[in-house]
Amino acid sequence: MSDYQAPVRDMQFVLDEVFSVDKLWARLPELSELDWDSALAILEAAGKLCAEQIAPINRSGDEQGCSFNAGSVCTPKGFPEAFARFAGGGFCGFCGEAELGGMGMPKTLGVQLEEMLAASNLSFSLYPILSAGAALLLNAHASEAIKQTFLPKLYSGQWCGTMCLTEAQAGSDLGLIRTRAEAKEDGSYKISGSKIFITGGEHDLTENIIHLVLARLPDAAPGSKGISLFLVPKFLVREDGSLAERNQLSCGSIEHKMGIKASATCVMNFDGATGFLIDAPGKGLAAMFTMMNYERLGVGIQGLGAAERSWQNALAYAKERKQGSEAGSQEAVSIIEHADVRRMLLTMKVLIEGGRAFSCYLASQLDLAKYSKDAAERERAEALVALLTPLAKAFLTDIGLEVTVLGQQIFGGHGFIREAGQEQLVRDVRITQIYEGTNGIQALDLAGRKLVSNNGAFYRLFADEIKDFIASAELGLQEFTTPLAKALNSLDELTTWLLKQGKQDRREIGAASVEYLQVFGYVTFAYLWAKMAQVALAKEGDFYLGKLASARFYFARLLPRIHSLAETAKAGSGVLYELNEALF
Known part of the structure; x- marks a missing residue:
């Protein structure tokens, strides 16, 4: 496997040249003091840390995995030291509130850090990313006392956070959870139940772990409306912030998985553990969605990061590996000269760079939604975030698998064995299509909740933006x-069809949703590639020539995928339900 190098130059292109983020930050008071030179220095420092400290323990972490012994979990060799360095750089609180110890960075920079982390070491990245999501939730929904006690420790990396949703009988349908909460006289609650698939539920990276647990109160309404959210620390915390006795919770086991083996995936048992209510009774799922939506974008970026690492490996190999010859020559050539290898490399390149532009675009909307003082601008940004979050999670992780498989294919037989490192990336990225809501669930969310339920209002905001871009483009961009x-x-046309069909028969939404999301994704990338081409046309140099060539490849070879996908979506639900269950 080649050494990982953070793609800071391409990040700079997207942030500075395509989206002009410094101008965005300048008009948002909380971000106005951040200039581009400082932002670039931060990206370079983060990239150096990821390349030199975190990437080198990726393969060894996969081979060693996490170990479990009588309720204790040890991460692989080098992980605690790397986490301490990461936390020491202030990166655990990268986008956290500055007044509580965070760095106060915008999400447009945050997504770049997340990509570098995932590309360097996907397993390692899960610990700080889950913790950042927990902090985001607490900042939005917790009492001031809880925020003052817990957020500074989460931002410093002294403590980590988790999200405890899933139970054996309750996966995507969280309304089925059985974990119970009983009020105590002192205002706290007693939490009892078991949760599965808890990332970072137990580990040796931090002195305390803060669990955010969904549970039901005795008088709770049935279904999702009866779910409340509780903060349940591994160690209880005294009023002065010091650690007290261990709480009544434990790790029952860790899962043995296909990939991300250095990430502890735990069964967590809460045996009358002390917890503290977040927000109000019955508001737990709404509060948890603050974290879940953050994590869904983060998971999409995990797919992007794994794809970038596979691309770097495959490109280096394709340039070095000699095999076959050109017509009329007996001398072997580098495999990058072969048409099929070029097809694969270019497919990888344009999907990754399109994905990077997409993550930055969505992050800019998150920054507007959080910091803009214009109510109409905030409302519009929030609508776009709602529309595009399921797309980011599903489309970027689908790309992640496609690209890592292509990278493995370029290595040929060497890609199938461990030494090359490509097979690990395929195994690691596979989970991204499954957790934080499977990609099928994301497609249903996009087509059902974000399209049909508001009669396409969110969609029209985005489509009108693209139409305005087309209308204002100069003649030289007509290509x-x-x-x-x-x-x-x-x-x-497909959106209009789905709106009509979905109102007549809800099954049509589910039948068309996956293909609809894919069409939406490819058109979104076309918009972003056109924006990148617009910048490249006005510049000189090899970098910009490469961007134009990549844009042409995308429009010629990948965008046409939408035609077959649209036809498949319009095939309807009849063929899915024609076969009786007994005949399967």
Whole structure:
């Protein structure tokens, strides 16, 4: 496996040249003091840390995995030291509130850090990313006393956070959870039950672990409306912030998994553990969605990061590996000269760079939703975030698997064995299509909740933005805006069809949702590639020539995928339900 190098130059292109984030930050008071030179220095420092401290323990972490012994979990060799360095750099509180010890960085920079972490070591990245999501939730929904006690420790990396949702009988349908909460006289609660698939539920990286647990009060309403949220620390915390006795909770076991083996995936048992209510009774699922939506974008970026690592490995190998010869020559050539290898490399490249632009676009909307003083601008940004979050989670992780498999394929037989490192990336990225809501669930969310339920209002905001871009583009960009306009028309037609069919028969939404999400994704990437091409056309140099060549490949070879996907979506639900269950 080649050494990982953070793609800071391409991040700079997207942030500075395509989206002009410094201008965005300048008009948001909380971010106005951040200048581009400082932001670039931060990215370079983070990239150096990921390349030199975190990437080197990726393979050894996979081989060693986490170990479990009588309720204790040890992470692989080097993980505690690397986590301490990461925390020491302030990166655990990267986007955290500055007044509580965070760095106060915008999400547009945060997604770059998340990508570098995932690319360097996907297992390692899960510990700080889950903790950042927990901190985000607490900052939005917890009492001031809880925020003052817990957030500084989470931002410093002294403590980590988790999200405890899933139970054996309750996966995507959280309304089925059975974990119980009983009020105590002192205002706290007694939490009892078991949770499964808890990432970082137990480990040796921090002195305390803060669990955010969904549970039911005795008089709770049935279903999701009866779920409340509780903060349950591994060690109880005194008023002065010091640690007290261990809480009544334990790790029952860790899972043996296909990938991300250095990430502890735990069964957590709560045996009358002391917990503290977050927000109000019955508001638990709504509060948890603050964290879940953050994590869904984060999972999409995990797919992007794994893809980037696979691309770097495959590109280096394709340039070095000699095999076959050109016509009329007996001398072997580097495999990058072969058409099929170029097809695979270019597919990897344009999907990754399109994904990076997409993550930055969505992050800019998150920054507007959080910091803008204009109510209408905030409302619009919130609508776009709601619309595009399921797309980011599902489309970027689907890309992650496609790209890592292509990277493995470029290595040939060497890609199937451990030494090359490509097979680990395929194994690691596979979970991203499953956890934080399977990609099928994300497609249902996009097509059902974010499209049909509001009669396409969120969609029209985004489609109108693309139409405005096409209308304002100069003639020199027609090479890209003409096919973009045709692709958007196809998406408009499919959206209109789905809105009509979904109102007549709800099964049509589920039958078409996955293909609809894919069409939406490819058209979104076409919009972003057109924006990148617009910048590249006005610049000189090899970097920009490469961008233009990549844009042309995307429009010629990948965007046409939307036609077959649209036809499949329109095939309807009849063929799915024609076969009787007994005949399967």
